Amino acid sequence: MVQYSVKQVAKLAGVSVRTLHLYDQVELLKPAERTQAGYRLYGEAELLRLQQILFYKEMDIPLQQIGIILDDPYFDLVQALNKHKKALKARRNQIATMLNTIDKTINHLKYKDMLNYEELYDGFSKEEAAAIRKQAIEKWPKEVDHAEKALIKIGKEGFKALKQEQDDINQALISLMNEAPESPSVQFEITRHYQNIRRFWGTQNDGNPQAAAYAGLGELYVADNSYTRVNGEPNATFALFMSKAMKHFAETALVN
Amino acid sequence: MVQYSVKQVAKLAGVSVRTLHLYDQVELLKPAERTQAGYRLYGEAELLRLQQILFYKEMDIPLQQIGIILDDPYFDLVQALNKHKKALKARRNQIATMLNTIDKTINHLKYKDMLNYEELYDGFSKEEAAAIRKQAIEKWPKEVDHAEKALIKIGKEGFKALKQEQDDINQALISLMNEAPESPSVQFEITRHYQNIRRFWGTQNDGNPQAAAYAGLGELYVADNSYTRVNGEPNATFALFMSKAMKHFAETALVN
């Protein structure tokens, strides 16, 4: 009968001694016996059980559950695994969403100060050009070319009109800042705001993806309020107001 | 100047009161002031900051980091986000691996006792048929049909030969159980084992994916040792031995 000490087991299985102490304490893996001095001694059977524990641990199954799996012969393992699988999938989707948000934010920050496109957007202020370009990049991170061609196609006059209307809408919204973001008057202007934004975003699809994107843009305004300016100055309160109004709009008007 | 109590802020932002207490404690979000009685009072600015906190929290960024992002104007946010993105991607891939393992295990468990295919595998024992079918399903979960057609195509004689060799290899390995799993003699038999298994797995691709799959099969043997039988009885020690030998083989011989 071969016997192994904690350190030997730890090395064989690639875990720490502390882990073995813990597993002993929570009754997940007890040593086969103890020496007079209290040293833990493990046999082959325990090594096997440890392998099984690690097998399930690889799937991120909590230790408690592993104990049940290994000790309760009537446990419905398939059902438990399916449930766990569902949880993992949810987590995976959540991470995918976070990655999207991060990408958007990075693009946002990266191109925020990119103000050197005079030759392309000749005739507009640097700030205007950068704003347009940024919004394009946020929508089509890898298709900036396409976006810029589209903007050029609009032409200077078309773009100026677009910009004029955006300013117009902004002024209207600023004057409504004391109203509730959900109030009809605000939501009316928000509708115009949305329509105008959509021209930059193209018209590929409508409904839910657009709703989420629009609400997300509102959140972005809050995270970086240099976007929402009042009389040329970044204004945090206006940013918050806009994000609330946009969120409300997305959740009501844009629900398909 | 509008003031909000904890409960009001909590409701507005969709967080718990406890969370506000915590953020106060860790200096992430302090109330604008306190009443005589010690009640927390928040203003619009704090509401905005809370929105920003939640914005970053959505990306799973730790609170400590969020504090730095919001308070240190020289913090390189883009770099930090890129780093975080990398971590998230790693986590995503890890979850993908776990989902694969779970799928394999579920299939393994599900079809383990499916022994009613006499008509298809006529002439072989039920156990043999089930074993074949299970391995097929593990490799092609959604292409069992195809797999079974392939097996039929091999024909009874071919299959019997395959089975014979498998038994042969098993006997050889059992007799080598006292050797080290990494020893040349064991690894030689493992090579045969691998070749034979590969016939069930097809020959689509070789190299690393195969290596991981083979090592994974070894782990599966440990998790359910009814696979590795000695004289018809499940044998845990043999399972452990096999998994070690297969892992070693995968890590040395199968490295491209």
Added chain:
DNA sequence: GCTATGCTATGACGTAAGGTAAGGGTCAAG
């Protein structure tokens, strides 16, 4: 027998982001 070195034991604290009480003030309405 003594000691240096290495292994082992238990106990306890820390981690992240809160949940969940316990025990006790505060405030406005009736």
Added chain:
DNA sequence: CTTGACCCTTACCTTACGTCATAGCATAGC
């Protein structure tokens, strides 16, 4: 003046260990 809703702080619980701190045991060399 009481009631109910709200607020406060303190503190323990969660996961799966890492990291000491302190102290007992084992073995090899002298």
